[in-house]
Amino acid sequence: MSILLLLLFCASLFFGSRPIPVLQAALDVARRADTVVALILTEVRLPRALIALFAGATLGLCGAAMQGLLRNPLASPGLVGSASGAALGAAVMLYSGLAASFWLALPAGGVAGALSATLLVYLLAGRSAGTATLILAGVAVNSLALSLISLLINLAPSPYAVREIVLWMLGSIANNSLDDFWLMLPGTLLGWLLLAGSGRSLDALTLGEESARTLGVAIDRLRWRVFAAVALAVGSAVSVTGAIGFIGLVTPHLLRPLVGHQPGKLLTVSALGGAILLLCADIAVRLFPAGTEIKVGVLTSLIGAPFFLYLIMKSRRWQT
Amino acid sequence: MADLSLLAADRVSLRLGDRTILSSLSLELHAGEMLGLIGPNGAGKSSLLKILTGIHNPSSGQVTLHGSPLQQIDDRQRARQLGYLAQAGTAHWPISVERVVALGRIPHLGNWQQATPADRAIVAETLRQTGLAELAARPFPTLSGGEKARVLLARALAVQPTIILADEPVAALDLSHQLEVMELLRAQCDNGGAVVVVLHDLRLAVHYCDRLQLLLAGETLAVGDPGSVINDENLQRAFSVRVRHSGQSLLDAFALSWTRSGQS
Structure with a gap:
């Protein structure tokens, strides 16, 4: 999988609206020559590939962690409010015009929104809440955030703000710079780091919370850790890319049989898988004829939803 | 006497809302x-067991393990000494029997540590001991009750704990497997x-x-050797x-009048 990921990452550098001699460009960059192709490589292609890689890995990893923690195959990284919170934060920034005047405002708003939405879910559900209560609190906060976004769109001062908010919500990594990448990096890495050591505890949860407790897992601490990690990582990634659906939900499903359904081992594999899927999707949107730009978030949802249906049908056959 | 006990509960109470359990x-x-903890349904047997494992904290009173209060013992250290066998177990993912049993080694491993050959040998030996070696590769959810x-018992045994706390471990078993367990x-x-x-x-x-x-x-209505309680x-x-x-x-009326005739 790592090799495939590497290949896709390189391939991602080769595709674009215009073919450029990538190797020549790389040489130019190495020689610090300011040619146009070198600029395209470092300012357009490279950030795009890096962001797809990191955002995809984050979504896959966080999806696997959430599904393991809640022991629910329908859990997605957005379940505890991080994605919709980030969207609300970003929408507020776009609505108020702050995003246009201050380049840090959009991602900062996204991360702040993700963290506060997650915190709200946690406070609503209570410290030692069961899984069902947590999911319900997540659904409530998600719909609150979405309705507030609708309100913002409704009250938007100009059609321009509406367009900005809607386009952002479609999810895209087309027009990001390296600055955007550096902006999302600390949050995502911190989130990854928090999740990295939690694999074994997620394994212990396979037989339920009581059983995990008797295996020495402090459930409350684990939950805090996963929630904080998902809010940080998804919040940072989503504030740069916009809403990208279904990667976090579908990737763990696809790969679970590969690791014998062990939630711990699924983490790394899902991170790789998420990155692969998003790189693929982002390459695919570039293959459409120039002029008809499809947002990558739209594509992942378009492919993800029917695919998810197929997975449900398959698992139903397995159960009966 | 109290000094000699491995595990002791001292005047523990458990209240949930206004109900006293x-x-x-x-x-x-x-x-x-x-x-053996016996008594009618709802007497508090399972709740007591959960307090002894540290799943529930008592509303008052305390549990000691080797003389130290249970709540002061590190989670993982406690888990290495107290093996718990729940009344019913469901696996949320279709993981194999062998992997379910291997979960029992978790208290012995650090967060980053891989299972050692010694851990794998313990899992294999536990599977053999419980007669589950042939089922090792089967997904847990496809097994009968x-x-x-038995797999959950093997999971508890794989911890190699000093003490096992088992909640109705034979409830779902046939005569022969009851005796085996x-x-x-x-x-x-x-x-x-x-x-x-x-x-x-x-x-x-x-x-x-x-x-x-x-x-x-x-x-507690009565405690002591079976002759004095029954x-x-x-x-x-x-x-x-x-x-x-x-x-x-x-006591003779409760004598066990069957034995296992051989390996099942």
């Missing part, structure tokens, strides 16, 4: 001993460990347990049953 209940467990119960628990005691087991079958309780503790409405008055009070035992002692 356990009131000022004490218990002692010594090395090499199998203690009885097979699942009780003998495995007995072996745990004979190897220097100890067991607290919740049982509904009084014949198994009388046959395998060194001492019985009879609970009724969250309190008497007409206690059975009448706890279960509202009268046992017909004309011509033989009451």
Whole structure:
């Protein structure tokens, strides 16, 4: 999988609206020559590939962690409010015009929104809440955030703000710079780091919370850790890319049989898988004829939803 | 006496809302001993077991393990010493039997540490011991109720704990497997460990347990060797049953009259 990921990452550098001699460009960059192709490589292609890689890995990893923690195959990284919170934060920034005047405002708003939405879910559900209560609190906060976004769109001062908010919500990594990448990096890495050591505890949860407790897992601490990690990582990634659906939900499903359904081992594999899927999707949107730009978030949802249906049908056959 | 006990509960109470589940209940467990918790449904047996494992904290009173309060012991260290066998277990993912049993090694591994060959050998030996070697690759959710119960016992044994706390471990099992499981628990005691087991079958309780503790409405009605606990008055009070035992002692009426004829 790592090799495939590497290949896709390189391939991602080769595709674009215009073919450029990538190797020549790389040489130019190495020689610090300011040619146009070198600029395209470092300012357009490279950030795009890096962001797809990191955002995809984050979504896959966080999806696997959430599904393991809640022991629910329908859990997605957005379940505890991080994605919709980030969207609300970003929408507020776009609505108020702050995003246009201050380049840090959009991602900062996204991360702040993700963290506060997650915190709200946690406070609503209570410290030692069961899984069902947590999911319900997540659904409530998600719909609150979405309705507030609708309100913002409704009250938007100009059609321009509406367009900005809607386009952002479609999810895209087309027009990001390296600055955007550096902006999302600390949050995502911190989130990854928090999740990295939690694999074994997620394994212990396979037989339920009581059983995990008797295996020495402090459930409350684990939950805090996963929630904080998902809010940080998804919040940072989503504030740069916009809403990208279904990667976090579908990737763990696809790969679970590969690791014998062990939630711990699924983490790394899902991170790789998420990155692969998003790189693929982002390459695919570039293959459409120039002029008809499809947002990558739209594509992942378009492919993800029917695919998810197929997975449900398959698992139903397995159960009966 | 208290100093010698491996595990002790000292006047523990458990209240949920305004309902009292356990009131000022004490218990002692010594090395090499199998203690049977018996009593009618709702007497508080499972709740007591969950307090002994640290899943629930008591509303008052305290549990000590080797003389130290349970709440002060590090989670993982506690998990290495107390193996818990839940009443029913569901796996949320279709992981294999072998991997379920291997979960028992988690308390022995650090967050970043891989299972060692020694861990894998313990898992393999536990599978063999519990007669599950042939099922090792089967997904856990596809097993029958009885097979699942044995896998969960194997999971608890793989921890290699000093003490096993088992909540109705034979409820789903056929006659032969009931005996097999009780003998495995007995072996745990004979190897220097100890067991607290919740049982509904009084014949198994009388046959395998060194001492019985009879609970009724969250309190201890009687505790001691089976002969002193199983008497007409206690059975009448706890279960509202009268046992017909004309011509033989009451304990004989609960004698186990079957043995395993060979390996199943």
